[in-house]
Structures are given as structure tokens and as C-alpha cells.
Amino acid sequence: MTISPNIDPRGDGFTLSDQDFEAIASFAYKHFGLAMSSSKKPLVSSRLSRKLRKQNITVFKDYLKSLDGPNAEAERSELLSLLTTNVTQFFREPHHFETLRNDVLPPLIAQAKRGGRVRIWSAGCSIGQEPYTIASVLHDLCPDAEKMDIKILGTDIDPVVVQKAQAAEYPREDFDGVPKQSRFNLEPGSRPDMARVPQHLRAKCTFGVLNLIQPFPFNGKFDAIFCRNVAIYFDNPTQQKVWQAFQRVLNPGGYLFIGHSERMSGPASQFLTPAGITTYVNSPN
């Protein structure tokens, strides 16, 4: 038997050479905006080795080719899942939803009652618990929201999580994080241990695949953007570009919420002024 240069003769499976790691890191940077330092190499190596063993791929170049091959979308999505986490939960970082409830939504609901349009974006929404949380706070404040022009858009770069977000079905225990005041009746899921977000909240949310490092395809502007625990994967220049892109699609007075370990920086900070913990208001001159 010939041993491929990528097969570890000690039997641990696949090992990533420095060159292989560089190839993956530059692919991830170019296509997803992910910045991966060499400290990530052991993690990437162990995660990829499991996958490549399963698929009987022994030469790393063959794997790289598959990222541009006929099954590229699925392969890229799987790579992205290996390199990032989709962890999310209902009412994660709850202070943001207090600001949404107390400061952001009341004037927007008044605007919608007068016939105005309200748009909220959950960018990097993973499997959808963030946009459904926004919908649930909206419904608490305005049970009639269904009849108004208020929409919540959830997007993620990964088509697999976007599909899960659309399905709106989660393990029953995931709903334990919903505070009493916002508890909604669940619809039955496809299995007894799963449950579905109810129709009136689903109806307020639409979903799509969108890569934040590419130009945004929107015509209109947003009144609030949640982009939490996503920019953490980007380097500083990419973060600054993304903050600027958000600022451009936010209405004056619109809010941007970012993750607990993320910071506003660069030219956008001239306009996005702090309004609470990791919360910014767009104040263009």
C-alpha cells in the first residue's frame, strides 16, 4: 500500500501540512471573509480529518478541487460549518431585546400604524432563533403586527442553516430560554421532541442566503440590524467594511446590535454612536 503524503503513518488519519492549512485559510478568507491564524491549524486539521476519512479522500488537493467542483455549494457550506459555529439561542444576549422592546420598536410600530414600512435584519442569523426572537418581541408589543408592513429578514451565508431557519423547528428544550412574558404557543414538530415556532411569528420572517463580505443587494433601508457573533470571524479591515456597509443601509436613527465580544471601529464609528451595550444608533451628519 502506498501512503499518501497527507496520511499520518501513526494512524491518526489525515494531517494538514502548513501549505494545506494556508490553502484552506486563504480560501476561507476569500470566499467567507474568515480570518484564520495558524493557531487554528490543530482544530481545522482534526475537523477536516474526520470528514476526509469519511469520504475516503486521501490527497488534500482532491478536497480543494471539490470546493470548486459540481458539488461546490454543499462542500463550501460544510467547510464553513467546520470552521465556524452556528450556536445561537432564543433571547441570546437579552439586553438587546430589552432595548428592542423599550426603545426601538415602540416608535417603529407607531410608524407602521400610520401606514409606514418597517424593516429589521438579522444578518448571520444561523438557524433562525434570533429573527424569531425579534418577531416574538414585536408580537408582544403589537399583536396586530401581522396586518402591518413590518418585516424581519434573516440571512446567513450557509444555505443549510437558512433552510433550518425556514423550517422553524427546534428541540423543545431550546424554547426554555424564552422568557415568561414572551412565551408563545408552539406547534407540534416532526418528532415528539421537536416543536415549531407558530405561524403568526413565522409569517413576519423571511430568509435568504447572503454573504456579508459581498455587496448587499437591497434597495430599501433597515430600521434595525442585528449582526451578532458573526464579525468575530472577520479581521479588522473586513469588520470595518461590514460596519460601513451596515451604516449605509440603516435609516437615520436606525439601530445596529453587535455581539458581546465585537467592537465598532473604523469610518462607520463616526456615524454609529453608542447607545448601550454593543448597541449603536445611526446618526448621519
Ligand SMILES: C[S@@+](CC[C@H](N)C(=O)[O-])C[C@H]1O[C@@H](n2cnc3c(N)ncnc32)[C@H](O)[C@@H]1O
Ligand atoms: C455564531 S452564529 C451567530 C448566530 C446569531 N447571530 C446569534 O448571535 O445567535 C454565526 C453565523 O455567522 C455566519 N457567517 C459566517 N460568515 C459569514 C458571512 N461571511 N456572511 C454571512 N454569514 C456568515 C455563520 O454561517 C453562522 O451561522
